[in-house]
Amino acid sequence: MAQDPEELFEVDSDVPDLSGAVLLHHFDGFMDAGSAGSTLVEHLLSASEHRVIARFDVDELIDYRARRPMMTYATDSWESYDAPELVVHLLYDAIGTPFLLMTGPEPDRRWEAVAAAVRALVERWGVRLTVGFHGIPMGVPHTRKLSVISHATRPELVKEKSPFNRVQVPGNLAALLELRLGEAGHDAMGFVAYVPHYLAQGTYPGASVGLLEAMTTSTGLTIHPAGLQEAANRTNAEITRQVAESAEVAQVVEALERQYDAFTSAEENLLIADGEPVPSADELGDELERFLAEQQRDH
Known part of the structure; x- marks a missing residue:
């Protein structure tokens, strides 16, 4: 097993100057009510041209028997294998500003090594801010304004505080990454959308819109909600119809x-x-x- 965290990833040889860029991240596997975070990831990747500039060694990080990747069998042979990927994408916003998006399954092991590896990339590329996002189920009605709270490594970065004073929750890599980056003197923060808990098991694009608005306000990135807002409007109309x-x-x-x-x-x-x-x-x-x-x- 690799001991040096930097041995966990490979970086593309053709990476532009990223000084001052923002690194967004979302890992599949932890809580994401209403698929708020994963839907935002899909929107970001569909709204902008992108390419992978760093790839992590998932064989070191994933327990395949805990969540088996899909394979396709056709007639009399195996046709394909849906290999998991933990990667960093390079994207550009609507006015050409580069930013980064780290996506993939939350590693089952070596969280500290992954956090150290991400820190190495942050320092290598001169990333100014690292941002995570996801949704949590809350006892709130869908007819009220959606709330998005934030937490960060510095009080000045926090936009909307949580109503909780002190609480213990199951650990997750995104939270550990924010903690470790803060301890190393790097700015990092996270956004959490409050999803009505009766909608938490489905896809609730309105929460993704809320996350996008909060994220663009804090980072200065210009990312239009367009298709995401249309999906939110359709979902809200369907919920209203069912309730009526x-x-x-x-x-x-x-x-x-x-x-x-x-x-x-x-x-x-x-x-x-x-x-x-x-x-x-x-x-x-x-x-x-x-x-x-x-x-x-x-x-």
Whole structure:
């Protein structure tokens, strides 16, 4: 097993000057409610010409038996193998500014070595800011403005703070990478979209739009939402249609709205009558999630 973290990757011989560039990253495998992060990755890659300039040795990092890559069998022989890739893409925004995007499966092993390897690339290329993004499920209604919170290695980088003061969560490579880069004196941050938890298992492009807006504001990159916004509009229209078809579900959404408004305004007594029973956000979300799932099976 390689000991030097830089032995984990190979860099293209033709890399332009990237001094001051931004490195975005998203790893498949950790929480990503509504596919918020992965959908944004697809949008970035489809909206700009791109090429791979660094490739990591996945044989050192992936447990194939834990998540087996797909293979295609045709008639009497194996036709293809969908090999996993952990790579860094070079892209250009709408006005020609270069930026980087690291994507692929979250490694199963050697997290510290991968973090050190990414740090080596950051220092080699003169990256000024590293940014991660994903979605998490929350007890919020889809009818309210989508929230995107941020965290960073310096307070000055944080745009919208989390309501949580201190909490322990399962570790993930994106978080460790941000931590280690900060310890080494590099600027790094992450964005998290609050996805209505009854929509967390599907694809919710509205969360991806929110992540894109937050990311472009902080990085200065010019990336148009175009197709992503259109997908969000279609999804929102479909959700509205499904909810409108059931008075019972509409009442559930209204109750969740009132609970959300009570929380954000801290004036619950003005929104909920004394003694009025209100289900918890989890109960409301579970009921609505069941309804939407049934509707999707019927169409």
